[in-house]
Amino acid sequence: MKESDLYPPIKAFLEGQGYEVKAEIGAADVMACRGDDPPLIVELKTALNLNLILQGVARQALFDDVYLAVPQPPKWTHRYKDLTALLRRLGLGLLTVRGGQVEVHLDPAPYQPRQNKARAGRMLREFQRRAGDPNTGGTTGVKRMTAYRQDALRLAAYLSKAGAASPSACAKETGVTRAAAILRADHYGWFDHPGRAVYVLSPIGRQALQESAPPSE
CATH class of the missing domain: 3.40.1350.10 (Trna Endonuclease; Chain: A, domain 1)
Structure with missing residues (x-):
């Protein structure tokens, strides 16, 4: 046509x-x-x-x-x-x-955007929680360092020294207020749970510490 x-x-x-x-x-x-x-x-x-x-x-x-x-x-x-x-x-x-x-x-009309306040809030919290600037803008196909991953690395580093600890002890020693939720979810497979209220670092977690150091404050 x-x-x-x-x-x-x-x-x-x-x-x-x-x-x-x-x-x-x-x-x-x-x-x-x-x-x-x-x-x-x-x-x-x-x-x-x-x-x-x-x-x-x-x-x-x-x-x-x-x-x-x-x-x-x-x-x-x-x-x-x-x-x-x-x-x-x-x-x-x-x-x-x-x-x-x-x-x-x-039809032509003035644009009035609807902001996604929930998503914007998540982005702002991620910005505030993330230590430093560990990623490179514009890259694709690489593992991102998020604030959640940084907190998990802090917990992993503490458990590698402590051997075993409770979620409350992990939170107190690392400053990671959501330690209990991260340990319980075990999103990366880094934490083993051998007993009630006790967590230890898994072999996968030890490997992760070798690949990525916990962020410095």
Whole structure:
């Protein structure tokens, strides 16, 4: 489908909404007006891509109501979902055309993000709890050093010296307030539990200490 193939169904769709529609007005592919309503701009492309989005943003310098129009993809991939999320953030509308029919996916509107306060809180707590800056930004496929792992290493280092200890003793000596939860969960397999309220370091834990030293305060 060519860009020009998008125009007839877009024009018919807008005229069905009571707009007067004209093509190639200034830099805009399509401009539509209806009574006292604000003018509406539509930019046409054969695919939803960065060039089209940039065109839409440029038209927003002229009018508030700007749509992007593309052929309906055979399948909405994650890439298209990411792009539509970007359009929503930018306040751009989205139309798709298939078989001469137009579908409205997004209407232009000011973006009002909903912040995920729970997730933001977890990130802030992780930042505050993590000792130093043990990771390198931008790396992939490497083991991350988290605040949880740092606390587990503190406990492992203490148990390697103490031999065996209770969760309360571990918490007191290491300053890890969540020692009991970490020992009980044994997320990394570092801790053995030979008796009630007693933990010792496992062979896996000893190996982990050789690979990663506990963080310094």
